[in-house]
Amino acid sequence: MSSGRELLRNYEYLLERLYQKVPPKSGSAEYKIPDPEIIRIGNQTIIRNFREISQKLKRDPQLVARFLQKELAAAGSYDPGSGQLVLNIRVSRRVVNQFLQLFLRQYVRCPTCGSIDTRLRREGKAWILVCEACGAEQPVKAF
Ligand SMILES: [Zn+2]
Known part of the structure; x- marks a missing residue:
């Protein structure tokens, strides 16, 4: 019988599983993005503190703007002077927040x-x- 070898294999398997289960360092810590300050005018949504949000995400506002425009399938323009993003769509703060969190998970946080x-x-x-x-x-x- 090869029970000895099998035991060793099981041991190695368990060890491997154990290493995989070690939780990532500080991975669960919640990172705070500023709440988007939203103004809706007609069919437009203005995110007033967009520059501040992008700085917190450590990414170029133009890049974050492009991401939101793609996800919302809407045109928009970022104004570097005022730091505001104008989106040609009506969206709630909750939806904007969801996409910012998604951006954080996919393009900022180390997996x-x-x-x-x-x-x-x-x-x-x-x-x-x-x-x-x-x-x-x-x-x-x-x-
Ligand atoms: Zn890392």
Whole structure:
């Protein structure tokens, strides 16, 4: 009988499982993005503190704006002077918030260690999320 070998295999398997189960460092800590200050005029939505939000997300406001426009399938324009984003669609603060959280999860937070000390590196058409804290590199969907 090869029960000895089998036991060893099981042990290795358990060890592997154990390592996979170690929770990522500080990954569960909630990162606060400022609440979007929203004004709706006609069919437009203005996010007044958009620059501040983008700074908190550590990304170029133009990039965050492009993400929102894509997700909401709406045109829009960011005004660097005022720091406001105008979207040509009526959306609630809750919806804006949801997409900002999505952006944070996909393009800011390191999936390995949970740090937001990251940057996006572009290699041709590919985008890579690079973590300054743990060094992990994660390909992300370009848009
Ligand atoms: Zn990391």
